Amino acid sequence: MKGTNLGEFEELLMLMVANLYPDAYGVAIREAMKLQANRSVAMGAVHVGLSRLEEKGYLTSSLAEATHERGGRRKRLFSITTSGKNVLEENMELRNQLWSTVPELTWKNIQFG
Amino acid sequence: MDKQAQVPPRWGERLLQWxxxxxxxxxxxxxxxxxxxxxxxxxxxxxxxxxxxxHVLSYLRLYNWKKRQNSNNWSMFRNYLLIAWRSIIKNPGYAAINIIGLAVGIAFSTLMYIYVSNELSYDSFHSKSDRLYRIITVDKRVPDDVRQYGQIVPPVGPALVEDYPEVVGQIRLYQPNGQVVFDINGEKHQEREWFITHNDFFKYFDFEFLYGDAQTAFTSPKSMVITEKAAQKYFGHKDLVGEVLETGGYGPVTITGVLRDLPENSHLKFSMLFSDVDTNESWADYLNNWQSFGAYTYILLDENSNISDLNNKMADFGERYMGPMAQVMSIEYQAIRDIYLDSEQIEAGINEKTGEIHYIYIFGSLGIFILLIASINYINLATAKATFRAKEIGVRKSIGAARGQLAIQFVTESFVVTGLGYLIATGILVAVLPYFNAMADTSFAVDGQSLMIYLLPLTAIAVTIALLSGTYPALYLSKQKAADTLKGEVVSGKSSAGLRKGLVVFQFVLTIVMILSTIVISRQLNYVNNKALGFNEERLLVIDINSRNVRAQFQTMKNELATIPGVDAVGVSSRVPMEWKNIREVFMKSDYSQLAPNDSIKSYLMGFDEGMMETFKFDMAEGSYFGSNSANDSTRIILNEAAVEALKLTDPIGARVSVLGGRGSYNGQVIGVIKDFNFQSLHQKISPLIIGAWNNPASMIDYFTLKVNGDIARVIDAAAAVHDRFDLNSPMEYHFLDQQMDKNYEAEQRAGLIFKLGAALSILVACLGLFGLASFTIQKKSKELGVRKVLGAGDGQLFVLLSSSFAKQVGVAFLIATPIGYYVTDQWLSAFEYHINPGVGTFVLSGLIAAFIALVTISYRAYKAVHSNPIDSLKYE
Incomplete structure (x- = not known):
């Protein structure tokens, strides 16, 4: 395991889960991924990502009611845990801090092409 | 959407559950x-x-893998995989032969599968395709020449809807003119693939909208829909909704929708559709008139009815509207999915590109053959190799392997080998598809998601081939007795040697048939391209007459065209020989004829002016051609030899012949007989032809033909400048006659290319197999060769010894292949009225080529064996 590091895709997944609460489950997350992040990923990738995050303790899940179009199967709803929230915040803070310390000159001297 | 369709395929569920x-x-x-x-x-x-x-496949990753209880089976299986891998590593040559052969086989047959299934899928993408029918006209006016047309009398559609409740609706497509002309930023364009139709069009046919909306596209007057491709071509961008097109005939028309590119497998091809909402008066007249003709009509049947019930109810339909005419003109229904493959007999159809069912058979069998050949390679090499695996089998058996387990082991091996071939095949497929598209004029997508769709047939084919080639060797190898193999007695494999020979013969039969077909196809296509047609078809520039103004002043325009530097001659005519449009048909009869009185003969008719002779360089058989005094010529006619013969004229010059039908019947006087020339594609026989003067009463002039003898581009520019002064509305439409002629044989050219590719690949795969087998037999015979050499056999003798059995097999294969090849090529050639006759030479040649290929294939190994030092093969005992 990579310890507490979040991959870019994992972070995206967690933010999706946070946004979709309380209806964050596989299909909804993938659709949101496609619409908002314009990323078309396979269902398998979404599920594996979610399960890994659950194993790391950043997400928790429970089974919800079944619906007709799911062939009478229940869906698994994900939500963020406290440590999940913490790691997201850490990530954000780190980024904010790095952004704030970038010298002005960096942006002025960007070479195009 | 019915309930059935919402249930996903069961296999996905099962796979993931497992x-x-x-x-x-x-x-x-x-x-x-x-x-x-x-x-x-x-x-x-x-x-x-x-x-x-x-998505299902995306779950197949180790992370999701179920932990299983029964680990012994798994470790046994792992051992099989390991052994399979080792045996590949141990004999990389054999493995390469198998893997390459299988890869090529799988890739090519998947290509064929994609191609054939696309051909069979025409128009099935419409969700209502099982209820859509096209109406065709059956014309029985000439009893022994019943004809079918793809167009009908326009009011039939609405009358059907009115009279029969099971006909839910109808769609008419029609073209009042051949082309629509329009103006974009001051530049003139014209489009020939256009129709006027009704809003229901988008309800019945599922063409996807890129911009705009199917519901409302045609609800307001003066609206039109354009395809993505045409939008890009004429406007340079696609989001055209709301823009206005300035058309020549119909004024400004608003674009209300842009269609996604039409699916490849649609028989309906168009660039623009215009709404009939504003009911232009002349269109309304045309549509309601039972005397008019020419609308393409489709009906939608109610869900609970079928077409034969409708047919049964319709006995009095024709009578009711058409009166006695219904005796000779009737309608029939053709299911929309049949249109593409089953319209060969239907004239004036909407579909210029039709499929041919026999090509589907040919390509289907080609795909299967190449798979068979690759499988045979595997079987042959695997059974031949049995000798070297005998000890392994013995040991396994004596420590308790059941026959079934051994069989599974060998099948596993074939799956491993095929699996490797399959991986390579996927790569080949991706690499080759764009070229195949270009060659076969198809547009199979090469992006990731479409590949997922091809993956299913690809996998199915690979599994089939793995089972096909793995089963026999598995049964054969696992049959061996443990004691024998351990005692060191080599598995003799008499039966397997016989089988191998049989299979090699079979491979050669296929190879010879393919070589023969390739030769015949190439020679025929060559013949078609080079046959003397009876006129000089080179450097002829054909310009369409698309305006009344041009027709009225054609003489002046012709004179101006003739003065362009680089133009040798100019002819004016109603139709052009070897042209691609319908030629007017008339009947002729004559009192001078030896036929029974009043017996009439069907003939084609074209109107030529005096310049046509110099332009096309026809040959006259007797009499004279039209002179320059056209007033006298209008009722003079020239017959071709076929017409003279059909009419039984003993002394044609001066005979009077009545020309019946066409725009106006007239009495003509024969002034000359022209030598037969091919005025239709070589699929057709030279029929009787009347050549009338340009101003004859039965036809109308439609073309200028220029004999060009200089810089073609400059001549086109100059001609266009002349054209634009006479025709103010449409841009000059022109073709080169030789290019148009090539279009007659496009289907054959394309099929020929695919076939050659398939044949070359099959031969390659068969050679690989033969090479492997030859190496193996020679290896087994190395001791024998050593002994013989020691006893004084010469190199030549040994070489004959090694190659004679293969030579025999080629011989037997040749005998079997000849009748098959004769039948196959004869079938193909019979589509051409004018074709080559492959003589004995062609057959012998293909046999010799096969023998030569076989010889070359084995000679490398044989040469090495013959020249090896006998000590090397004899010193080990």
Whole structure:
């Protein structure tokens, strides 16, 4: 395991889960991924990502009611845990801090092409 | 959408239930079901299935792998895989032969599968395709020449809807003129693929809108829909909704929709559709008139009715509207899915590109043959190799392997080898598809998601081939007695040697048939391209007459065209020989004829002016051609030899012949007989032809033909400048006659290319197999060779010894292949009225080529064996 590091895709997944609460489950997350992040990923990738995050303790899940179009199967709803929230915040803070310390000159001297 | 379609394929569920850990499976399958449900609402079923497959496969990763209890089976299986891998490593040459052969076989047959299934899928993408029918006209006016047309009398459609409740609706497509002309930023354009139609068009046919909306596209007057491709071509961008097109005939028309590119497998091809909402008066007249003709009409049948019931009810339909005319003109229905493949007899259809069912058979068999050849390679090499695996089999058996387990082991091996071939095949497919598209004039997508769709047939083919080639060797190898193999007695394999010979003969039969077909196809296509047609077809520039103004002043325009530097001659005519449009048909009869009185003969008619002779360089058989005094010529006619013969004229010059039908019947006087020339494609026999003067009463002039003898581009520019002064509305439309002629044989050219590719690949794969087999037999015979050499046999003798058995096999194969090849090529050639006759030489040649290929293939190994030092093969005992 990579310890507490979040991959870019994992972070995206967690933010999706946070946004979709309380209806964050596989299909909804993938659709949101496609619409908002314009990323078309396979269902398998979404599920594996979610399960890994659950194993790391950043997400928790429970089974919800079944619906007709799911062939009478229940869906698994994900939500963020406290440590999940913490790691997201850490990530954000780190980024904010790095952004704030970038010298002005960096942006002025960007070479195009 | 019916309930059935929403249930995803069962195999996905089963696969994942087997594969994934129990505690995950429920939510996974639930999500997949939900997705499938979403997709079926947005896409046709096959696409939904493709996406579903893609998602199912995305779950097959180790992370989801179920922990299994029974680990012994698994470790045994791992051992099989290991052994399979080792045997590949140990004999890389054999493995390469098998893997390459299988890869080529799988890739090519998948290509054929994609091609054939596309050909068979025409028009099935419309969700209502099982209820859509096209109406065709059956014309029985000439009893022994019943003809069918793809167009009908326009009011038939609405009358059917009115009279029969099972006909839910009808769609008419029609073209009042051949082309629509329009103006974009001051530049003139014209489009020939256009129709006027009704709003229901988009309800019945599922063409996708890129911009605009199917419901409302044609609800307001003066609206039109354009395809993505045409939008790009004329406007340079696609989002055209709301823009106005300035048309020549119909004034400003608003674009209300842009269609996604029409699916490849649609028989309907068009660039622009105009709404009939504003009911232009002349259109309304045309549509309601039972005397007019020419609308393409489709009907939609009610869900609970079938077409034969409708037919049974319709006995009095024709009588009711057409009166006695109904005796000779009737209508029939053709299911929309049949149109593409079953319209050969139907004239004036909407579909210029039709498929041919026999090519589907040919390509289907080609795909199967190449798979068979690759499988045979595997079987032959695997059974031949048995000798070297005998000890392994013995040991396994004596420590308790059951026959079934051994069989599974060998099948596993074939799956491993095929699996490697399959991986390579996937790569080949991706690499080759764009070239194949160019060659076969198809547009199979090469992006990731479409590949997922091809993956299913690809996998199915690979599994079939693995089973096909693995089963026999597995049964054969596992049959060996443990004691014998351990004692060191080599598995003799008499029966397997016989089988190998049989299979090699079979491979050669296929090879020879393919070589023969390739030779015949090339020679025929060559013949078609080079046959003397009876006129000089080179450097002829044909310009369409698209305006009344040009027709009225054609003489002046012709004179101006003739003065362009580089133009040798100019002819004016109603039709051009070897041209691609319908030629006017008339009947002729004559009192001078030896036929029974009043007996009439069907003939084609074209109107030529005096310049045509110099332009085309026809040959006269007797009499004279038209002179320059056209007033006298209008009722003079020239017959071709076929017409003279059909009319039984003993002394044609001066005979009077009545020309019946056409725009106006007239009495003509024969002034000359022209030598027969091919005025239609070589699929057709030279029929009787009347050549009337340009101003004859039965036809109308439609073309200028220029004999060009200089810089063609400059001549075209100059001609266009002349044209634009006479025709103010449309841009000059021109073709080169030789290019148009090539179009007659496009289907054959394309099929020929695909066939050659298939033949070359099959031969390659067969050679690989033969090479492997030869290396193996020679290896087994190395001791024998050593002994013989020691006893004084010469190199030549040994070489003959080694190659004679293969030579015999080629001989037998040749005998079997000849009648098959004769039948196959004869069938293909019979589509051409004018064709080559492959003589004995061709057959012998293909046999010799096969023998030569076989000899070259084995000679490398044989040469090495013959020249090896006998000590090397004899010193080990």
């Amino acid at each position: 594969f994934c850990a129990e505690d995950r499976v429920e939510e996974i399958l639930g999500d997949l079901d939900e997705y499938y449900f979403l997709y079926t609402e947005q896409y046709p079923e096959w696409r939904a299935k493709g996406y579903y497959t893609y």
